[in-house]
Amino acid sequence: MIPTDPPAPSLAAFKDVYQNSERVAVIDLGSNSFRLIVVEYVPGLSFRVTDEVAESVRLSEGMGDENILRAAAMNRAAKVVQIYGAFCKASGIQEIIAVGTSAIRDAKNQQAFLARLEAESGIRVRVLSGEEEAYYGYLGAVNSSDLHNGFVLDMGGGSLQISHVEQRQLREAVSFPLGAVRVTERFLQSDPVTTSELDSLREHLDRQFGRLTWFRYKPGMKMVFVGGGVRMLGRLAQKADDYPLDLMHGYVLSQYRIKTFRKLLADKSIAERRRIPGMKIERADISLGTAAVIHEAMRVSGFEELTISAQGVRGGLFYERFLAGQEQPRFADVRKAAVLNLAHLYRFQEKHAEHIAHLTLSMFDQLPAAVHQCRKGERDLLWAASMLHDIGVAIDYNDHHKHSAYLILNDGLPGYTHREIALIALLARYHRKGQPTLDEFEAVMEPGDSRRLVQMAALLRLSEQLDRSRDGVVRDVKLTAGGDYAQLELLTRGDGQVALWSVERHRDVFQQAFGLELEVVTGHS
């Protein structure tokens, strides 16, 4: 074997754009939990979460209809905020965005509480209105999913926001006091819960949701769901199914599945719920309320499935800052942004990656539809895999194809479905060595994907051979399919002998994938 792959990005190249990186801490003081994320970013170019902390505080505990924050809850909260402040200080983070939502917003003793927090922690908290909370939830979701038309639902401990999205724009939004802690305290007091308690919650939900005339499914719409509660249900489902991806963002749950969980949880006491595999101890008491609200929202609006988003208000607050240079703080293309962000994080060789994408997609486009089983949608996966195929060299040159797959699967590429993410990872995995198979990801695939993977991987491998010397010597290719053969013409600038010699040795890959003998000829440039 001769040089098959680009070397690791030069370590010397690390003195790059990241020298100008900034760090921001985003703190979200919810009714149930307080969360802190630290994001390091180069504005508009690249970002990564470098720290994440969550603490179950139950700030809204015992607020009742009087809307008064209780002493014990405030003490717990103050302690956590103090620790967060100390943490930011110790970590040298100067930029802190801290927001309060439902519980703080509604509290009659809000002013005194905020003053105490600032005095004890040095952190000044901005209280979001219901509309603002909905807006930031929308902004987080729309920048991390392929949502064009539909709804973003963000369910916290205190409130539930429903945002109506049209053409990626926020059209209207409403905030209900239907958070998991609130509805549990108000409706589900018995343990186990009684049928009449559940019935009265459902009637209440139906009335609330029923009033929203615009909250109805139409073809093409998606429901994106944000919050710790829905993620918990996702975890239960993934555990039960032995789900092959370790990703929550982008995970799809059906209305039927949510209904099953609601029934399962309603039949159990809190102590019994704690023993369900995947259940978080501190969420067991409010898990039934969560499932009931989500199910009714889906039933009333007529959505058969929802997609979980791990990026809510905190994400939205971050994107507002990250994309501050733009007219609107939204990515023009979420999927493209996700791929380029990951590529930048691992310092991809931009020129080589783009040339591989050019050659691979050119062959993809020239092959007649009769020859390859890929559809229009898969073209973008091949592009993503071309851009990311070598990022694994940041870990180690040996087995870097496997490391690339590992990094892609771990990142999760917001905006792509789990099937698509798995396919991109597999394409990177099989851009060198081994016979492409769907491996453990069969469960998330569609019929025909096995064949598609083999075909796309073959094109990617051929491109790698063509740009083996990584100098773009093969600037273009012509690919013509005959009856039982295909002819690949290399349009070169300069000496193409290495490329020719290399690609000749991989003709069998093409033949296995497409059933056509491959002829390679050198053309005129």
Add this chain to the structure above:
Amino acid sequence: MIPTDPPAPSLAAFKDVYQNSERVAVIDLGSNSFRLIVVEYVPGLSFRVTDEVAESVRLSEGMGDENILRAAAMNRAAKVVQIYGAFCKASGIQEIIAVGTSAIRDAKNQQAFLARLEAESGIRVRVLSGEEEAYYGYLGAVNSSDLHNGFVLDMGGGSLQISHVEQRQLREAVSFPLGAVRVTERFLQSDPVTTSELDSLREHLDRQFGRLTWFRYKPGMKMVFVGGGVRMLGRLAQKADDYPLDLMHGYVLSQYRIKTFRKLLADKSIAERRRIPGMKIERADISLGTAAVIHEAMRVSGFEELTISAQGVRGGLFYERFLAGQEQPRFADVRKAAVLNLAHLYRFQEKHAEHIAHLTLSMFDQLPAAVHQCRKGERDLLWAASMLHDIGVAIDYNDHHKHSAYLILNDGLPGYTHREIALIALLARYHRKGQPTLDEFEAVMEPGDSRRLVQMAALLRLSEQLDRSRDGVVRDVKLTAGGDYAQLELLTRGDGQVALWSVERHRDVFQQAFGLELEVVTGHS
């Protein structure tokens, strides 16, 4: 949960020592295969292989007793060296170390061949004497293993070097024309091989090895084995056993196992050998010769097992350059060098890591032997895990404990056994979250390791809590074990409230590991 972990190393910190990195290509023109590695390094500090290329050339094919390189073989060789030269040029690598071994050394037409290579590729090849080849093989092995006394055997296509090591010094070395291609051509011409062919090879080997009076096992000695042939046998064994680690360096093969392979291969034709899982097609013909030579070497010298080293002559040539500033080009402590090299590659937070090591080992040392099941040798594993526990944040903050384990398992930490590497990886994995288990590594563990893992992981987790604010506020600890409890006294400088609050919340981890209730008190500093 409050801040449990250090943030990712600041991306801005990438403008560091690596700016002064250098790159070198080491090319080894063997009798069977030509190999190229590219290593990027900061002299004396850190290095990584960024490219590796191997091509089966069979340069020695048909040389026979006349020792003349044949035309077809030279043409194959010249083509590959030309490609290697073009590759180095395209990659901007200016420093090239190219060496020729047995086949070139012995060739009567050496001069003309070397002149041709230089004219066509621009690469000047240094021909190593048998002693030099043995020396560099020794240097590669001694810098990547815990070999103190014993032998390094390096078997190529043309020759076999045996080096005698005492107190890590090379004492004597000898080179035999017993490479895999040579012995196959001379002794094993039939397909399948006949019994009398095998017998005459074995008699020949016995005579050769028998003359080396110093080539005998003594207690405490190790046999380290280098070369593509032994790695191939290792691959067959790992495939057959479904071996849990994806590492060849440091893998142990018994004499009995080698004997089994020799028998298995002797019973098969070359075509049949090719179908053995793990067999490389181009090595099938010489695989029996390989197994026969290795087995006789072990039998005559009396070694029951050998340890595979993936670092031979190429490694030695690199270390000579990397450690050029030292009196002798040898690491003072191979294991320590391996840990620090990996830590530097992923830009560990040195101060935090060292403080964690200090606190963890301090607790380890203070616990009475009756309380913990760990032995003296495990202390070093705990040190390594302390230094490496956070390197995974270079991949992603989320699940960084899993990423740390992934990076450790992938690197392989030369000088540690596979059991030790797996334990270090598991300690990093369980320094946060989850209940420590041996997982899929049970097969390489010793009795009692499950308990040892739980105990060491508990100490590591407690240390993390103690240095949660990462400012060394808890500078030391006193740990005293009573009858059914242990008392941990924190010696702090400054405000230790975060540490105290954090460690209090993890007392159960200690109790589960040691069966002792943990009391935490603040001491005087």
